[in-house]
Amino acid sequence: MTIALEKGITRSGTGLSGKSWNILGQVYFPKALCEATFAFETNSAPGQFVPVHIHPTQDEFILVQEGELDLKLDGQWVKAQAGDLVRMPRGIPHGYFNKSDKPTRALFWVSPTRMLDQLFEKLHNLGDPEEVVKISAQHEVEFLPPSAND
Numbered sequence: 001m002t003i004a005l006e007k008g009i010t011r012s013g014t015g016l017s018g019k020s021w022n023i024l025g026q027v028y029f030p031k032a033l034c035e036a037t038f039a040f041e042t043n044s045a046p047g048q049f050v051p052v053h054i055h056p057t058q059d060e061f062i063l064v065q066e067g068e069l070d071l072k073l074d075g076q077w078v079k080a081q082a083g084d085l086v087r088m089p090r091g092i093p094h095g096y097f098n099k100s101d102k103p104t105r106a107l108f109w110v111s112p113t114r115m116l117d118q119l120f121e122k123l124h125n126l127g128d129p130e131e132v133v134k135i136s137a138q139h140e141v142e143f144l145p146p147s148a149n150d
Contacts, residue, residue, distance in 0.1 A: 003113065005034035015040075021124040024132060026050075028120060031107065038117050039109035044069070044098040052095035052148035055088075057140050058110040062086040062096065067104030070097045072149060093144055115139040 010016055015029035022028075026048050032039040044067075052072050062069070068081045072095045073088065080086050088094045098104045110116050119139035123132055133143045 003033060003035045005032065005036075021120045023120065023123045024127070024129065030117065030120070032109075033113065033117055035113060037109055037111045038113040039107060040120070041065075042104075042106050042108060044096075044104045044106070046098055046101050046103065049097035049149075050095055051143055051146065052093050053136070053141055053143045054093050055090055055110065055116075055141060057090060057114050058112060058116065059090050060088040060094070060108065060110045062088075063107040065105045065107060067098065067102050068100055069104055069106065070099045071095065072097070093148060095149060097149075116141070 006016075010029075010031045013029070014020075015031065016033060020027055020029050025045075027043045029041040030038070031041055062071075062080065062085070064080045064082050064084050064086070066082055068079055069086075071078050071080060071086060072093070073086070074092045074094070116139065119136060119141060122135050122139070126132055126135070136143060
């Protein structure tokens with residue numbers, strides 16, 4: 001199925017067609033979707049994170065808009081602050097963590113889209129982390145063992 005990019009504006013604090021996802025307590029807003037790319041905004045409260053994982057079929061980017069993120073990127077810890085762009089080529093292990101005492105807002109996008117938007121649909125309001133890992137593996141996102149987050 002081919003997904004064409006819709007023209008227009010996705011307003012701040014909203015998602016396409018009013019959609020948002022709650023994935024293990026973090027709010028995600030889809031911002032743009034087509035065959036070539038999928039963009040979404042995240043809002044991470046202090047202490048929230050996404051463990052180290054790999055996208056074998058997608059390049060991923062993060063533009064930090066507010067706050068800061070600590071990232072485990074290919075085995076190394078780095079910090080991204082507001083205005084910084086993080087580049088994560090496909091196949092590179094990465095995870096992001098809000099270790100600060102303030103919320104972080106960031107724009108993420110992947111290229112190509114593949115199955116990531118479908119994954120977010122399935123993860124919405126799912127509370128079991130083990131089930132999240134299992135479903136993610138079926139949608140081309142591979143989580144590493146917890147020791148990868150150290």
